[in-house]
Amino acid sequence: MSAIEDRLAALGVTLPQPAAPVANYIGAVKAGTLVVVSGQLPFGPDGKLAAAHTGKLKPGMGVDAAKAAARLSAVNVLAQVKAVVGDLDKVVRVIRLGGFFSVEGGNESLPAAMNGASDLVAEAFGEKGRHARTTVGVAHLPLDAICEVEGLFEITP
Amino acid sequence: MSAIEDRLAALGVTLPQPAAPVANYIGAVKAGTLVVVSGQLPFGPDGKLAAAHTGKLKPGMGVDAAKAAARLSAVNVLAQVKAVVGDLDKVVRVIRLGGFFSVEGGNESLPAAMNGASDLVAEAFGEKGRHARTTVGVAHLPLDAICEVEGLFEITP
């Protein structure tokens, strides 16, 4: 097992089978030393979207469910990277995560929710996991998911 | 004519003059072996935004108009790539499509609508057209367009 997967295991994370795209595209593309990962929904290890990870982030609602969903989405991002490069130890740098959250009304939770994804990546990759990120609140996401996370990685040549 | 344009012609698609940006930017930028394409609206071959391709994707509304709009946006993405590299046969890989749909209320149509773009690229480029993608539902798009599609391509050095 790779060093990064060891660290994920220590965090209690096992990479799932990468989610099959819900339409006519693929989960990740390698181009030179870049890997571009499709927007990942917060499917659980069972491949299902839990009810708690659907709907919208609303005012007054706690951030825990959205944060957990973002973490799951990030796990699925990593599963796609592994599927396309074979071994997460080939990752030189997590360049960027893009987070979209389905929201209703204003709220102060967007950055904290996206930390569910950022924290996982930071814990798993350490220095290599220091990434750029963009977080926005959108009107709707596929399958009514509460979040969607995409990624950009640099890998060894 | 290039092989890819031949295939587009067989699909009934002629690349239009690339749409002039509606503001102070350009349609696509080449950087090394990457081509980054600006978000493209679903202008038709006549350079106009049809009423059917404006407004919002709403619950209970069929997906056909949004899917057709996404296809048109993807055609415009390809026109921008051609304008910057000269020949679509230089495309090594369609790396990523990003799709934004203007939505109101929940609906199950986002992935199917974005397939309008993905299917065109897959039909035109075959294996090279297997791309990553992110699809989100947003609150509003320029010119009240129902969708906007951006792209990232790898080309020959």
Add this chain to the structure above:
Amino acid sequence: MSAIEDRLAALGVTLPQPAAPVANYIGAVKAGTLVVVSGQLPFGPDGKLAAAHTGKLKPGMGVDAAKAAARLSAVNVLAQVKAVVGDLDKVVRVIRLGGFFSVEGGNESLPAAMNGASDLVAEAFGEKGRHARTTVGVAHLPLDAICEVEGLFEITP
């Protein structure tokens, strides 16, 4: 001082200390000859988000505040690039700006608002500032900011 910063100074722009990320990520990442900049909020030179640059772009509202906010966000994007590469003269090309505006209801102001960012970059970088861009209207942004701008740059090896 670098040539680009001279030009910015002539435009009345002094690069601020790059804004500290509001969560667990960093402002920009260098990968090879690419620099990827996190979504930047319209913090002013004092590091504060002015009330005029929060809330939503609404029908009937003028575009001036949103345009000024986009310009500030772009200034912050450049500050992040400088922080990671040391000197804006190393920028070979502004590849892409992505603009997200918090909106309510339809309006015709999105492209004009995003020009606040595009114009600054064009004025500062000239030919090298001719960039691709994507502009969308979203439901909510971190800290209730009216806009968020991310960037992609090519730099010298």
